[in-house]
Amino acid sequence: MYRHNSIRLGFIAAVFLALFLRAGQPKAIGQTSSPGIDIFSGLDFNFKDMDFETQYKFLIRLTPGFKWNMGNHWQFAGQLQIPIVNQYGIDYSFVELRAFNVSKEFNIKSLYLKASLGAFSQNRYGLDLKAFLPVCDWFAFEGQAGYVGSVFLFPYWEIVAPNRFVGTIGGDIYLPRWNTQFRGVVGKYLYDDIGVEGEAMRHFNHTTISVYARWSNKFSFDGGFKVVIMLPPYRRTHRAVNIRPASNFRMAYTVMYRQLNNRMYFTDPEQNERDGWFSRDLLHWGSHNMEPDFIIKEKTKK
Amino acid sequence: MKHLYIIAALMLLWWLPQTVQAQQYTGISGLVHIPSAEMNHEGDAFIGAHFLNKAMTPDIGFLYQGEKYHTFDYYVSLTPFSWLEMSYVCTERIYRKDAQGNIVNWSKDRYASVKIRPLKEGKYHPAVAIGCNDVWTSAFFPDQHEVQLYFQNFYIAATKHFEFKGNELGLTLAYRHFYRDYNSKWNGIVGGITFRPSFFPQWRLMAEYTGNDFILGTDMLLWQHLRLQASVKDFKHFYGGVCLQFNLLGDKYLY
Numbered sequence: 001m002y003r004h005n006s007i008r009l010g011f012i013a014a015v016f017l018a019l020f021l022r023a024g025q026p027k028a029i030g031q032t033s034s035p036g037i038d039i040f041s042g043l044d045f046n047f048k049d050m051d052f053e054t055q056y057k058f059l060i061r062l063t064p065g066f067k068w069n070m071g072n073h074w075q076f077a078g079q080l081q082i083p084i085v086n087q088y089g090i091d092y093s094f095v096e097l098r099a100f101n102v103s104k105e106f107n108i109k110s111l112y113l114k115a116s117l118g119a120f121s122q123n124r125y126g127l128d129l130k131a132f133l134p135v136c137d138w139f140a141f142e143g144q145a146g147y148v149g150s151v152f153l154f155p156y157w158e159i160v161a162p163n164r165f166v167g168t169i170g171g172d173i174y175l176p177r178w179n180t181q182f183r184g185v186v187g188k189y190l191y192d193d194i195g196v197e198g199e200a201m202r203h204f205n206h207t208t209i210s211v212y213a214r215w216s217n218k219f220s221f222d223g224g225f226k227v228v229i230m231l232p233p234y235r236r237t238h239r240a241v242n243i244r245p246a247s248n249f250r251m252a253y254t255v256m257y258r259q260l261n262n263r264m265y266f267t268d269p270e271q272n273e274r275d276g277w278f279s280r281d282l283l284h285w286g287s288h289n290m291e292p293d294f295i296i297k298e299k300t301k302k
Numbered sequence: 303m304k305h306l307y308i309i310a311a312l313m314l315l316w317w318l319p320q321t322v323q324a325q326q327y328t329g330i331s332g333l334v335h336i337p338s339a340e341m342n343h344e345g346d347a348f349i350g351a352h353f354l355n356k357a358m359t360p361d362i363g364f365l366y367q368g369e370k371y372h373t374f375d376y377y378v379s380l381t382p383f384s385w386l387e388m389s390y391v392c393t394e395r396i397y398r399k400d401a402q403g404n405i406v407n408w409s410k411d412r413y414a415s416v417k418i419r420p421l422k423e424g425k426y427h428p429a430v431a432i433g434c435n436d437v438w439t440s441a442f443f444p445d446q447h448e449v450q451l452y453f454q455n456f457y458i459a460a461t462k463h464f465e466f467k468g469n470e471l472g473l474t475l476a477y478r479h480f481y482r483d484y485n486s487k488w489n490g491i492v493g494g495i496t497f498r499p500s501f502f503p504q505w506r507l508m509a510e511y512t513g514n515d516f517i518l519g520t521d522m523l524l525w526q527h528l529r530l531q532a533s534v535k536d537f538k539h540f541y542g543g544v545c546l547q548f549n550l551l552g553d554k555y556l557y
Binding site: 049052053054055178180202204205206207209211225253255 | 345347380382383388390392397407408409410412550551552
């Protein structure tokens with residue numbers, strides 16, 4: 001069993017290496033992001049009302065992180081999740097590693113790819129590959145595949161070797177006139193469940209609101225709504241080192257409070273449904289064709 | 303001097319670019335208790351709370367030791383398109399009182415509402431909307447399925463507005479059916495009248511018949527973001543609500 005996993009791991013690493021080398025060829029590089037380091041923090045806000053003894057229970061965590069944009073869409077990112085208000089119980093009282101990974105975005109003609117290696121959210125680490133293939137202005141295929149293990153920083157260091165393939169595949173429909181997006185995927189998720197998800201999003205100025213439904217063979221049906229608010233200031237100056245608030249506040253409400261179904265990790269510390277997986281200056285599709293949320297002015301030396 | 307302050311306040315309100323649509327205790331547009339075919343503006347988002355007099359809550363589900371009680375709800379609602387409104391509402395229920403009769407715990411009933419307007423108001427025809435409150439149940443215990451969906455109802459509504467000398471008169475007629483028998487008193491034909499005076503169009507007066515009760519109400523939008531509503535049933539039972547509203551498309555409306 002162990003040997004089998006090693007062969008699989010080696011094969012995936014080879015594929016990633018090949019993709020990185022392919023991406024290194026000048027013709028394939030989208031090169032408009034300015035290098036720099038961003039240091040930021042946001043809040044991870046959770047509440048639940050599943051307890052008759054209390055109105056709501058809250059879990060609020062600080063999420064300080066950094067992104068080092070190395071140019072050519074290479075990025076090194078890290079993020080911690082530090083509980084500051086915890087009414088959820090001792091399981092949520094520990095500092096968690098939410099991201100510590102290196103990633104690379106690139107395109108091969110109209111196929112956009114993002115490869116990430118390192119630690120992700122949901123206490124996972126490993127390899128991840130995302131793909132996005134716009135077919136026309138209003139339709140695109142998407143897919144994600146990962147090979148992951150578990151990692152915990154606290155209360156004690158624990159690491160489990162990569163042992164699980166996860167992935168989703170599906171499509172996106174975007175209606176530019178109404179800035180409305182429909183997303184549907186099927187997949188195998190972190191808790192070995194196989195499921196399907198559907199989401200309808202309306203993108204407004206600086207805000208995206210969506211309703212979603214999902215089903216998995218282990219944990220049944222769930223649904224709810226999500227809100228993504230891009231946080232001000234919307235005019236920013238880009239320097240070599242930038243200290244700023246998190247780019248967005250994201251909240252997902254679940255009707256049935258099923259914690260485990262259709263669960264997938266995030267690789268980017270500021271990943272959200274509005275921006276999608278890829279940088280705005282690389283992929284010009286969907287909400288990336290709206291007015292940008294942030295007007296970024298380059299700081300030039302006199 | 304006091305009158306000068308009032309006049310100044312009214313003039314200030316007059317000059318603010320405002321709009322008034324409707325507000326119900328569900329966050330969906332309508333009059334007070336009855337639905338209408340009016341819609342909020344595309345991109346409108348509401349966060350609000352409403353005091354619910356026990357005279358207007360369902361006869362089952364909002365009882366503690368056999369007695370009805372006043373309660374309140376709170377909601378978020380969104381109009382993603384000019385023809386679609388959605389809301390999510392939590393209505394508080396008393397879960398437990400202590401020996402002195404003080405409320406120790408509240409629980410809540412949660413529900414979603416949706417309204418669709420297939421026909422926009424024209425010069426000669428009314429707007430027509432269909433909708434549903436309390437769309438589905440997620441009851442955890444089998445016996446709850448027998449009584450939950452406290453607010454579920456389906457409706458079709460038509461609304462037409464008439465203007466004369468800058469004043470606006472709105473007529474609404476609707477057919478509504480509640481799912482639970484204990485709400486059947488509100489079934490059937492319901493309707494109402496709204497009036498906006500030309501000298502202060504941000505202000506709206508309402509009179510409605512719910513199928514069982516007569517309600518008089520008024521609402522007003524202040525400073526583009528603060529909406530207030532007050533109403534009285536049968537000249538005895540007070541209702542009231544407040545909500546914050548934002549247009550996520552950044553649009554501002556003159557009435």
